[in-house]
Amino acid sequence: MPSEPLREALDESATFGDLATLWLETKVDVKESTRACYQSLLKCSAADFWGLPIREISHLDVMAWVARLVSDRGFGPVQVHSAVGVMRATLELARRLGAIPPESNPADGVPLPRLRTGGGRLDRRLSLLELELLAREVGWWTLKSSPLPGEEIAVSSKGRSGWLRRRRTRCANVTFRVSEKRPSVSANRLEVLTRVLGYCGLRIGEALALTWRNVDWEFGVFRVNRAVTEVGGRQVFDTPKNGRSRTVPIPKFLLQGDLARLQASFGSRATASAYLFPTEDGKNPLRASNLRYHFDLAAAAIGHPGLHIHDLRHTAASLAVSAGANVKAVAQMLGHSSAALTLDVYADLFAEDLSAVGSALDAMRRRELRRAADA
Numbered sequence: 001m002p003s004e005p006l007r008e009a010l011d012e013s014a015t016f017g018d019l020a021t022l023w024l025e026t027k028v029d030v031k032e033s034t035r036a037c038y039q040s041l042l043k044c045s046a047a048d049f050w051g052l053p054i055r056e057i058s059h060l061d062v063m064a065w066v067a068r069l070v071s072d073r074g075f076g077p078v079q080v081h082s083a084v085g086v087m088r089a090t091l092e093l094a095r096r097l098g099a100i101p102p103e104s105n106p107a108d109g110v111p112l113p114r115l116r117t118g119g120g121r122l123d124r125r126l127s128l129l130e131l132e133l134l135a136r137e138v139g140w141w142t143l144k145s146s147p148l149p150g151e152e153i154a155v156s157s158k159g160r161s162g163w164l165r166r167r168r169t170r171c172a173n174v175t176f177r178v179s180e181k182r183p184s185v186s187a188n189r190l191e192v193l194t195r196v197l198g199y200c201g202l203r204i205g206e207a208l209a210l211t212w213r214n215v216d217w218e219f220g221v222f223r224v225n226r227a228v229t230e231v232g233g234r235q236v237f238d239t240p241k242n243g244r245s246r247t248v249p250i251p252k253f254l255l256q257g258d259l260a261r262l263q264a265s266f267g268s269r270a271t272a273s274a275y276l277f278p279t280e281d282g283k284n285p286l287r288a289s290n291l292r293y294h295f296d297l298a299a300a301a302i303g304h305p306g307l308h309i310h311d312l313r314h315t316a317a318s319l320a321v322s323a324g325a326n327v328k329a330v331a332q333m334l335g336h337s338s339a340a341l342t343l344d345v346y347a348d349l350f351a352e353d354l355s356a357v358g359s360a361l362d363a364m365r366r367r368e369l370r371r372a373a374d375a
Helices: 004-009 016-025 032-045 059-071 077-097 120-124 128-137 189-200 204-208 252-269 288-301 311-322 327-334 339-345 347-374
Strands: 141-144 154-157 160-166 173-177 184-188 221-224 227-231 234-238 246-249
Touching: 016 032, 016 077, 032 077, 032 227, 032 234, 059 077, 128 189, 128 288, 128 311, 141 288, 154 288, 160 288, 173 252, 184 189, 184 252, 189 204, 189 252, 189 288, 189 311, 204 227, 204 288, 246 327, 311 327, 311 347, 327 339, 339 347
Parallel strands: none
Antiparallel strands: 141 160, 154 160, 173 184, 221 246, 227 234
């Protein structure tokens, strides 16, 4: 419930910040991570309005703000739509409570940049060989402030800059000696995680939340039923993005190779409740923020600076379609709410698939006509 001072302020002097705070407090129908995202959008994107009396915000003010987001702050179309969405919701609450005139919402009808179908990041998906190269390079690199002779790759992104230098030992390597007579089994958590993301299409939070209980060795699938996100420095577990559990196929080479070696490397610690990709003490999953450091450096090392972890999800969709998966199978693998959403996002992939269908029909026709002529 809103505080008494806020109730008294709603009619005359309520600020945008007052109503934004109230709107956030009443968003009981969203996940904690989503609420944190809304809060960030409001306090960062809409900071100019925070202390302004909400009655003074005009349609022109919102239009000018959107223009500044694009021109001065470099917001992309998706970011702008998200920021305007929380602005519009806050102003709609103010309208319903009588804090602004009931005639209209100042954020309604504001011109917004056009969203690209599928988004520009789909251009960053990797080929199979590039994915394998990335997996082999994850964890081998670090940054140094000055280059050694022969070092040519300089990295500058997300507040980190320096020269790429190969580490002596690979980060996240784990080794377990099976017995006195058998050799040690080694695996690298970051390499296996990269392949899981690139071939299975899991979201990073879904992959990090996996335990050995979620691996169905008999049917060769992951049973994905939760995800982990970071909110205010804490790891928070919840359902996957659309709230639904799903099964995701695991390629045989990944199941019987990487995952089997990873499980063996943990030995007795690989219990049903243990994480596939844990921290050193095994109590918590790896943090996505820590993984991004190693991922960014490996991406720069293979010639793809600026690659995002989420681009591996697009890579998985592309590889699945190339391997012959239909739209329903891809939608199930990615956890989309419908096949229509999958078609909207990956329309270009299935357009390429249609070309392959045409070639296959052409070859089938020639083969059948030749067989009939020979008969």
